[in-house]
Amino acid sequence: MKISIHNLKSGDQLIEDVYSHSGLHLLSASTVLVSQDIQYLIKHEVDYVSIKWREVPQTESNPILTQTAVMESVDQDASLIEISDHLSPFTVVSFHEAIVGVKDLFDRAALNSQIDISVVNASFSPLMNNIKQEKDVVSLLLSLGSDDDYTFQHCVRVGIISYFLAIWLNKSEQEAKFIGKAGFLLDIGKSKVDPQILTKPAKLTQEEFEEAKKHTTYGYEIIMNSMQDEDLAAAALQHHERSDGSGYPEGRTADQIHPIAKIIAVADIYSAMISKRVYSDDRDLLYVLKELNEMSFGKLDPTIVQTFIKNMLPNFxxxxxxxxxxxxxxxxxxxxxxxxxxxxxxxxxxxxxxxxxxxxxxxxxxx
Structure with missing residues (x-):
């Protein structure tokens, strides 16, 4: 896991060599840190280092998730084995459970245009509690991405990115979790769109595209019907709006777009751009950040985009x-x-x- 040096503790073990800004070799992989080592790194203005996983403590929100139980869950599910090498097993299992939760929300919304807030909280809250241990956000997002169940995985990834982005924008933990939840629900309106349109491999016709765009309005209606939360609903409605007025469904300009919608718009675009499902050329992550940077000139909020880029780059x-x-x-x-x-x-x-x-x-x- 990659961690800020200000969060290091004595006893943490390095898993990669550490260099200064000038290229001077400071400490070797496998070094078990003591307080003097940490001060040495601070003196040389090192920002992040990679350390061996810390044991994640049992919490009230996950009382039955012991390390043994989680590892058994990973071992029993072949779809989780590939990503378990890069992430905490707690994160792997909670990500998988969040996807199951999104599927359940989509099924309920498709049937009666409503969702159960208790399912939202049960699906998303444990994931939020576990991803805080993941300091290498780049590897986190790549490890959690696949072509299977794209819409559901995309919702979960957008929730994760939105949470981290809110933290980087100096939002409180409570605000960040709420913004993460908004990202988690951004595409709930797609439950009312013809699945053949959502999964069509070829380019959509104009008529199909117009129908697909309605997911923003459907999402607003579903959230308002279910929990009467104007902020969450507005985020779902406006996450495809753009600062220059070129977005949909209402063509809002920068000062008319909800602040949370501006955040999850960045998360939504980044998640989509790193997906093989959306971009068949498997775009390089650094290239994607460059494209996102270009969109900050007129399309996306520049402060949000620059904050995202600034905090993603140390993970490289x-x-x-x-x-x-x-x-x-x-x-x-x-x-x-x-x-x-x-x-x-x-x-x-x-x-x-x-x-x-x-x-x-x-x-x-x-x-």
């Missing part, structure tokens, strides 16, 4: 990359003045990409 530290010249290296440090041109280590040499403008990162390897 220690990730292996392929450059446009074919060389392979490792991201050592991000550059605060040029987000997309970090310091790269290639074998025993360091390449500052701000001084090598002809080079670009072609691919980030997440394995």
């Amino acid at each position: 530290i220690n990730k292996k990359v392929i450059l446009t010249n074919g060389q392979k290296g490792t991201i050592i440090m991000t550059n605060p003045t040029d987000f997309f041109r970090p310091l790269i280590k290639i074998d025993d040499k360091f390449v500052d990409m701000t001084k090598n403008r002809e080079l670009e990162i072609q691919t980030v390897l997440m394995t």
Whole structure:
């Protein structure tokens, strides 16, 4: 797990080497940290390090989720085994349960245009409690993504991203969980759209696209019918609105869009753009952030987008990359003045990409 150095504790064990901003090797993988090591890292202005998983304590919200019970759940479910190597087993199981919860919500909404708030809380709250242990948000999102049950997984991923983004925007824990819940429910209106339209592999006709767009209005109606929460309902209605008025369903401009809708719009787009289901070319995560950055000029709230990018980039530290010249290296440090041109280590040499403008990162390897 990747963690801020300010959250380190004596006894934490490094799983990757740590370098300074200038490329100086500070501590080696497998080092068990003591207080002097932590102060040493702070002195060298290191932001994040990767440490071995800490044992997650049993909580009131998950009284039966002991480490043994969770691991048994993972072992018994083949669909969870692939992602269990990268994440806490608590996160793996709660993610799976959240997907089951979304399916249940969609089924109920399709039948009577209502959802049960107790199912929302039971599905989403345990996940929120567990993902706080996951400091490497990039690996978290990639590990939790697949082509199966795209709509349901997308809802859960948007809820996760919305929660983290709200935290990064200095919202309180309570506010962040509420915004995460809004992300979790953003596409509930799709329960009223013809499934053949939602799963059609080819480009939608204009008539089909107009029907698909109605999911925003359907979502507003379902949430208001179920819990009369204007904020959650407005977020579902407006998450496809754009600052320049080019969005739908009402063509609202920046000052007319609900603040929560602006946050989950960024989460929605990022989740969709990293999905093979939506973009068959399997776009690189850094490339997606660049596209999102371009959308902050007119389409999306620039403060929200820049906050998202600024907080996502540290998660790329220690990730292996392929450059446009074919060389392979490792991201050592991000550059605060040029987000997309970090310091790269290639074998025993360091390449500052701000001084090598002809080079670009072609691919980030997440394995």
